[in-house]
Structures are given as C-alpha cells and as structure tokens.
Amino acid sequence: MSTYEKRLSRIQNAVNLQESDRIPWAPYCQGFLANYAGYTMKDIVYDMGKAKNAFIKFVNDYQPDMLLQILNNNVGMGPIWEKLKMKNLAWAGAPDGRVGDNSIHQFLEYPLLAEEEMEEFCRDFSHFQITKSFPRVAGLFDPMENWKFNRINPTFNAIVNVVTTLSTPESRQMLQDCWELNDMIAERVKKLRDIEQTIEDMGFPVLDKGGAAVPFDRYSDIYRGTMDSMMDMYDNEDVILSYSRMNLQIMKEMVREQGQFLKGKWVFMALHKGMDGFMSDEQYAKYYAPDLLEVVEEIVNCGMVPYIFAEGKYDTRLEYLKEVPKGKTVIHFEECNMKEVKRVLGDVACIEGGFPTYLLEHGTKEQVVDACKELIDNCAAGGGFIFSTDRGIDDGKPELVEAAYDTVINYGKH
Numbered sequence: 001m002s003t004y005e006k007r008l009s010r011i012q013n014a015v016n017l018q019e020s021d022r023i024p025w026a027p028y029c030q031g032f033l034a035n036y037a038g039y040t041m042k043d044i045v046y047d048m049g050k051a052k053n054a055f056i057k058f059v060n061d062y063q064p065d066m067l068l069q070i071l072n073n074n075v076g077m078g079p080i081w082e083k084l085k086m087k088n089l090a091w092a093g094a095p096d097g098r099v100g101d102n103s104i105h106q107f108l109e110y111p112l113l114a115e116e117e118m119e120e121f122c123r124d125f126s127h128f129q130i131t132k133s134f135p136r137v138a139g140l141f142d143p144m145e146n147w148k149f150n151r152i153n154p155t156f157n158a159i160v161n162v163v164t165t166l167s168t169p170e171s172r173q174m175l176q177d178c179w180e181l182n183d184m185i186a187e188r189v190k191k192l193r194d195i196e197q198t199i200e201d202m203g204f205p206v207l208d209k210g211g212a213a214v215p216f217d218r219y220s221d222i223y224r225g226t227m228d229s230m231m232d233m234y235d236n237e238d239v240i241l242s243y244s245r246m247n248l249q250i251m252k253e254m255v256r257e258q259g260q261f262l263k264g265k266w267v268f269m270a271l272h273k274g275m276d277g278f279m280s281d282e283q284y285a286k287y288y289a290p291d292l293l294e295v296v297e298e299i300v301n302c303g304m305v306p307y308i309f310a311e312g313k314y315d316t317r318l319e320y321l322k323e324v325p326k327g328k329t330v331i332h333f334e335e336c337n338m339k340e341v342k343r344v345l346g347d348v349a350c351i352e353g354g355f356p357t358y359l360l361e362h363g364t365k366e367q368v369v370d371a372c373k374e375l376i377d378n379c380a381a382g383g384g385f386i387f388s389t390d391r392g393i394d395d396g397k398p399e400l401v402e403a404a405y406d407t408v409i410n411y412g413k414h
Contacts (some may be wrong), residue, residue, distance in 0.1 A: 003203035005048065006066040009388065011205060015305060017327045023412040024065040026352070029058050031104055032401070033073060036061075042101040046078040047193040055195060059204045062405055066205040068388070070196060074105055074187045083181050085139025086391025087192065091220035104392065112136045113223040115236070120244050121223075124150055126229035126243060133223075140177055142168035150368045208307055210258045210267035213297060214292045215247035217242065217272045229273070233283050240287060245374060248291050259302025266307040266330065267299045275312030277407040289320045300325045301403045318344040334390045339378040342385070351379060353405070360389070360396035365403045372407040387412060 001009070010020040020166050029036075034044045037054035044051045053071070059067060080091050090098040090106040099106055112133050113121055121128050126151040134141040146168075165171065196206045212276055217239060219227035225285045232240055258267065273279065274288045299306040306324065308331045310317070315336055322345060324331070330348040336355035346352055355375055372387075379385040387408045395403060 004200065004205065007203065008205045010065050010143070014384055014386050015327070017350065017382070017384040019414040021414060023380050023408065024386045025064050025408045025412070026064050026068055026386050027062070027355075027389045027401070027404070028068055028191065028357075028392045030073065031063075031394035032392070032396050034056055034102070035395065036299070040092060041099040041104060042078070043083075045076070045091055045105075046076055046093050048188070048195070051075040052195045053200065055199055056202070059110065059199055059202060061381065062401065063409075064204060065386075066207055067199055068190070068208055070199075070206060070208075072279055075195070076191060080181065080184055080188065082093060082365045083177060083184065086137065087139060088137045088376055104394070107221075109225050111225040111228050111285065115228075118124065118239050120176060122239060140174060140181075143168065143174045147171075151382065182228045183203070184358040207305070208266040208268050210255075210265055210299075210304060212251055212255055212258075212267050212269050212295050212306075214269070214271060214288060214295065215244040215251060216274075216287045216291065217270070218251075219243050220273045226273070226278075230278065233275065233287065235281060243359075244287065244291055248294060251295055255295065255298045255304075256302055259299075259304055263303040264305075266305045268307045268309065270309045270311060271314075272311055274317060275310075275314060276316050277313065280301055281316060284317060284320065289317075289323075292320075295321050296324050296329060300328045305330060308332065310336070315340065321345060322348050324349050332388065337373060342381075346379075346382065350384045351384060351388050352388045354379070355387065355389045357389045357391050357393055357396065360393055360404065361398045363400060365400060367405045368400050369407050371402055373411055376408070376412050381412070383414075 007024075010022070010024040011026075013020045014024050019335060031041060033054045034041050037050075037057045039050050039054055043052060044401070055070065057065065074091070078091065081089060081091060082095065088108045088110065090096070092099060092101045092103050092105070097306045111386050117128070117132070130144050130149065131147050132145070147165050149162070149165070152158055152165075166175070199206055220226060223243075224232060229240075255267065271292070274284060279287065296306045296308070306329045308321075308329065309322075310331060314333060315337045318336075318341060321331060326348050331345065331349050331351055332353040334350065334353060336354065339355070340350070341351050356371060359371055363371075376387070
C-alpha cells in the first residue's frame with residue numbers, strides 16, 4: 001500500500017467510524033501556510049507559484065493525512081477580485097488597503113435586500129439578482145442596475161430590446177471584461193489543479209473540493225445580514241420561508257451537478273447562523289435543521305461526503321446533528337465540549353476539530369501536548385475522529401505545531 005493509500009485509508013476509516021493504526025492528523029493551515037514559508041497572505045492570494053511552494057513546504061514538514069483548505073485560502077484570487085471590483089470583500093493586497101498584507105480575507109457584511117424590496121424579491125427573484133444583488137457586490141456589474149428585462153416580452157418586436165439593453169457602452173465594456181475574466185479564471189483553475197495534483201503525487205489526499213450551504217445562511221449572510229435576518233425571524237417569517245424553499249431546490253440541484261464529477265470527495269458546508277445564541281431552539285427547528293439535513297442527505301445520495309463546519313458554539317444543536325446519515329458525514333467543531341460531542345455523535349458521524357488554536361500561538365509546549373492528549377482521550381476511542389485545530393492556525397509557532405504533530409502521531413496510536 002502506498003503512502004497516499006495509507007493516508008486515504010485512515011481518513012476513510014474515520015468517516016466510516018472505524019479505527020486505523022492511528023488517528024488521522026489534519027490541521028487547518030490557513031494563514032500559517034504563508035507565514036511558515038516566509039510569505040504573506042498577499043503572496044498566496046496573488047502569486048500561485050509562491051502558494052504552491054507554501055503548500056509543498058507545509059505538507060513536507062507536517063505530514064498531514066489530508067490537506068484541508070486549498071480553496072479556502074483563495075489561492076490566486078487577488079487579480080480576479082480586482083477585476084470584479086468586489087465591494088463586500090477585503091483582502092490582502094487589494095488596492096484599497098483595507099486589511100494588511102498578512103490578513104486572511106474579510107467579508108464585509110451589509111444587506112443587499114432592503115425591507116421595502118421584499119415583495120419584489122419574492123415575486124421576481126431572478127430580476128432582483130441581476131439588477132440589484134450583483135451590482136451591490138461587484139462594481140463590474142454596475143451596468144446591470146439599469147437593465148429592465150422584466151419589462152421585455154418575447155415578441156418579434158420587443159425582443160430586440162434585449163440587444164439594445166446589452167449594447168449600451170457600459171454593458172459592452174462589462175461583457176468585454178467578463179470575457180477577460182473568464183480567461184483569468186480558466187488559467188487559475190489550471191494552476192490550482194496543478195497544485196492539487198502535485199500535493200497528491202507527494203502522497204497527501206486533497207478531498208474537500210465541493211461546496212454547499214444551508215438556505216437560511218444564504219439568506220442571512222448574503223441578502224439581509226446578521227442583525228436584519230435575526231429580526232426577520234419575528235417580522236418577516238414568510239419571506240425567509242419562501243426564499244428557503246426556493247433556495248433548497250437550487251442547492252440540491254447544485255449538489256447533484258457536483259456529484260457528476262466529485263464522487264468520493266468532500267462537500268464543505270459552513271454552518272454560520274445555526275450556532276447557539278443566534279436563534280432559539282424552536283427557530284433552529286423551523287428555519288435551519290430541516291434544510292440542513294435535506295442538503296446533507298442529497299450530498300450522500302450523490303456519492304460525496306458532507307463536511308459540516310459548525311462555527312461558534314454548537315452544544316445545544318448536537319441532538320439535531322444525530323439525524324445525519326450514519327457513517328457518511330464529517331462534522332468539524334470550533335467551540336464545543338468535545339467529550340459531549342463524542343458521547344452524542346460518536347456512533348453517528350466522524351467528528352473533527354476542537355483543539356484550541358490559541359495554544360499554538362500563545363501556549364507552551366507542555367500545554368500543547370497536554371491539550372492534544374486530552375482531546376484524543378475524549379474523542380478517539382472506537383474510531384470516528386480526525387484530529388484538527390478548531391480554526392486556522394494562522395500565527396502558530398512552528399515548534400508548537402511540531403509538538404502537536406508529534407503528540408498526535410505517537411499518542412494517537414490505536
């Protein structure tokens with residue numbers, strides 16, 4: 001069995017709730033990837049050659065059983081974001097300099113949907129997307145604000161207005177920029193595949209390649225923002241439910257499309273607004289849990305692995321997560337009592353995360369070793385556990401990351 005096959009077997013056994021020779025080691029490298037290689041996040045976001053070097057150095061020195069977060073590091077996205085003129089994103093190296101060169105990207109939340117626009121949002125979603133959503137997040141699409149496709153009828157006379165709409169000087173320039181962007185995107189995809197193939201040829205599986213989301217998260221993250229969506233659960237329940245019904249079908253269709261070329265791969269789902277404290281248990285059961293489980297089941301039915309990243313505290317939601325397909329799902333936790341996570345979910349889902357990243361930045365070697373052993377003691381028995389950090393390592397000290405690696409490899413033997 002090759003080294004790649006051994007690592008992949010450890011990961012797959014964990015997903016299947018089985019033991020291997022030892023527990024898998026898969027830390028979230030994130031900002032640490034750049035720092036450890038002597039680069040900045042600006043380098044990673046703008047220079048794919050440097051990004052490739054950083055990934056190679058990380059896997060060579062820290063020997064993960066799988067590499068997480070190639071896509072989430074936004075490798076090579078800087079020039080594309082600039083061309084799009086992104087309005088709701090700040091990133092290292094951006095012309096506006098809103099974040100430093102060593103910062104991970106920052107999402108700038110603001111509502112795309114005003115309350116007085118909700119009737120249009122529910123009645124004519126596609127037109128709202130084209131003429132309001134797109135221009136509000138990317139300057140490239142500003143000409144779309146003046147498009148009036150919902151007034152054009154497909155008759156032999158009126159249809160010519162489509163040509164007129166698309167042929168204003170501003171629209172022509174936008175379309176030209178889109179053609180150039182498409183070439184940039186294709187070149188980035190080519191280089192990204194080269195990075196992934198290089199890492200896999202070195203013996204390290206790259207599994208998290210798909211993506212999906214819970215409809216309520218899309219509603220809150222994209223359209224209404226945190227505060228307004230919280231109020232909408234009381235004041236605009238019908239709008240949330242209408243959007244969620246529509247988006248659930250779109251999400252399942254997207255999953256099925258991914259399933260055509262990502263069999264056996266992992267589909268990343270970040271759970272943003274389902275955390276403890278944002279919504280009540282009753283609201284979670286109404287707005288969140290049913291859609292989450294439907295998307296998860298669709299991923300499994302399409303031959304892929306749901307990779308659920310439960311952001312924030314999730315202690316009161318564990319009982320809902322027991323409903324995921326047994327031995328088919330990986331759930332990553334940031335801030336949970338991992339001993340309780342193992343008790344509730346240990347015979348249902350593979351669990352991951354829970355190691356406090358701050359110890360790799362500010363702790364001592366002894367604290368790191370002790371915390372690793374405690375997490376392993378609480379979660380590893382019987383299989384179904386992948387050792388990972390609660391979030392991106394970022395400013396971790398190399399000697400402390402090495403201490404964590406040594407402890408997992410040696411203490412984590414079954």
